[in-house]
Amino acid sequence: MASILTVAGLTKVYASGFQALKRVDLSIEEGEIFALLGPNGAGKTTLISIICGLVNPSGGSVTVAGGDIIRDYRDTRSAIGLVPQELATDQFEKVIDTVRFSRGLFGKRRDDALVEKILRDLSLWDKKDNRIRELSGGMKRRVMIAKALSHEPRLLFLDEPTAGVDVELRRDMWKLIGALRQTGVTIVLTTHYIEEAEEMADRVGVINRGELLLVEEKRALMKKLGKKTLTVTLAEPIAQLPAELAGSAVALKDGGHAIEYVFDTHADRTGISGLLRQIGDLGIAYKDLDTRQSSLEDIFVSLVHQEKAA
Amino acid sequence: MSGVNWTGISAIYRFELARFRRTLLTGLLVPVITTTLYFIVFGSAIGSRMSEVDGTPYAAFIVPGLIMLSMFTESIFNASFGIYMPKFTGTIYELQSAPVSAAEAVAAYVGAAATKSLSVGLVIFATAHLFVDVPVAHPLMMFGFMLLIAISFCLFGFILGIWAQSFEQLQIIPMLIIMPMTFLGGAFYSIHMLPEPWRSITLFNPIVYLISGFRWTFFGKGDVAIQFSMAFIAAMLLVCIGVISWMFKTGYRLKK
CATH class of the missing domain: 3.40.50.300 (P-loop containing nucleotide triphosphate hydrolases)
Known part of the structure; x- marks a missing residue:
């Protein structure tokens, strides 16, 4: 064109x-x-x-x-x-x-x-x-x-x-x-x-x-800039994140009812299967899985912030 | 597109005339009433006690000055408002983004304002005939003079409209400078009636040359030679055109 x-x-x-x-x-x-x-x-x-x-x-x-x-x-x-x-x-x-x-x-x-x-x-x-x-x-x-x-x-x-x-x-x-x-x-x-x-x-x-x-x-x-968020909704709430799962990308949300994991859709290993296996090994039961693409707004805010920091 | 944007010029011209048409009644009634008042006060009440001025009855003598006074203020007000309002309301963006050259914009705005003040001048001229016999020695010259006055004062008003940044500034020049200069410039008397040194001082007032020239087209004589009046009006036209082209070239108070 x-x-x-x-x-x-x-x-x-x-x-x-x-x-x-x-x-x-x-x-x-x-x-x-x-x-x-x-x-x-x-x-x-x-x-x-x-x-x-x-x-x-x-x-x-x-x-x-x-x-x-x-x-x-x-x-x-x-x-x-x-x-x-x-x-x-x-x-x-x-x-x-x-x-x-x-x-x-x-x-x-x-x-x-x-x-x-x-x-x-x-x-x-x-x-x-x-x-x-x-x-x-x-x-x-x-x-x-x-x-x-x-x-x-x-x-x-x-x-x-x-x-x-x-x-x-x-x-x-x-x-x-x-x-x-x-x-x-x-x-x-x-x-x-x-x-x-x-x-x-x-x-x-x-x-x-x-x-x-x-x-x-x-x-x-x-x-390119999109991150996805995996939300694992738990069957029973837990008081705190088990040490085995602790990492910068994992967080306990919703008053212990959900575990959130942020990952890069383009990475060779997204780490989803590893995380789910670990959750299963720890005996934590979950009832729902949900992934969400980050919006343009998230991308925009992070870009403008990056520049401010630079 | 090449050549001149005639459609654009005519669009602005008609837009401006439509603006005048909306206030047609007051626009034409005001000069008629003002003229009538001047005739009652100066023509009948005072004029009846006055002798002739330069061989012309006083009531007829003031007609050219009266027309000039109204045309000066009308031209400045109309032309300055025409360009100030779009600046004030923000609608000027459309003119600035249109394929219209500076010369075309000026021709359209000034042309419309001059059309209105010329009609006001002619209405006063007609009204005056109801009160007094007004001889016109050079009718063509009279019309030409009115036309040039309308154009040059509208150009001046256009400059004022671009320069002004508030309504106060818009009013201050016509009210505080043009009006007094017209009154002191022999609109209602011959400067020969003044004692020295006032007579010589008055010659520094540019309005004297305009009124005198216009009066010449009526009675065949004025306070100064007609050549001076002609030269002055030509100079005023050139200066105004020069200032406007500078304003558009530099974007003065139009473009950031």
Whole structure:
């Protein structure tokens, strides 16, 4: 697949001296969904703002659909749709007018059929003649998405699309993003919600303090860094872990009702059979076994912590 | 995409006019009422006790100054609000991320604001006719002058809107600088009526040249030669365009 976005050595130092981005390199493939994860102030929004033309870069280059974002800004911006994090709408405008305005602003001829389709897909058609100030926060967010889609972008940036929206709307948003991908739109989203990245993204990038710590296929990432936890639920609770079992990976949990064992799924010997044999030899009866894969959240937290420790 | 983004320019222009249309009634009623008040106070109450100024009845004499006063403030308010509001509400992200050049954005915003202040100027001109006979010696020049005034003051307002970081800053320039300068710049009197040294000092007030030039298009004579007025308005246009291009080039208060 061809790369639709290439970021090379991108650096940003704000006037205050704060370095928001430190030589970031990133390449996004056409058609994929990429999730950028990071804590507050990690540089997610700065990265997006530079690509879209809201912030001037201090160094490095960005190429979108083959064009340089500064030299060929008309082409690159035409290819990009942006939904920023902050809700910013023209309160006194009608929904349909503001979407038409966006399309015109991006130099596209008026297309009522397309605008209707976008509004219907976002469940906004009923509200098309409402003034924006009459809408709820979630609806306003949808209006902003409709505006960003109005000029048929190839690359869509969603900066924290589900921040502060209710569960139902978040589900809707996921559905919408899934549907957009079917149309071939490349999507880059930033999020705090790891489950969001886990649910939707093809690839995940983790950014912290202006540095891109890693970029990986979501599945590969979860596999590579993934630990599994084996929980052995005991028939009778025990007071303490027998000395024979004691080790850094084994712990007594749930008030003596369970033994937990953390292991690496990729090790040659996972140690499961050895552990179970030992438990059997000790005469401890168990009634259930359960293994659980660690989530992206665990991986993320451990990555950010590792960096802090370093 | 190549060439000029005409669709984008027209989208902004129509968006801004729609904003004015929402307040059309107050937008046009206010200048009409203000003009009427000025005519009652200056034209009838005081004007009836005054002799002619430079051979023109006083009530007619104040018409050009009255139009200028309203057009100065209208232009600055409209153009500065037009760009300040998106900055304030955050909707400016869309303009910044759109394939619209700086020149196109300025043309659209300033064009819309100038359209409004030009219509206000024409409404006042029409209202004045209800009270007094206003001769116009050079009608084409008069219209051209109004157009240039509208454009240059809207450019100035646009600069103000980018510069301002609060509503107070937005109001302070028109209220504290432009308004007094207009009153002292001969909007309601000829500077020849002033004693020295005030007459010479007044010549340092740039507004004098604008009002005088506009008055020339009505009565064929002004306080200063028409060439000076023309040169001044051209200079103002150039300076404003220069400042705006510098603002966009450096991203001054627009881009971090």
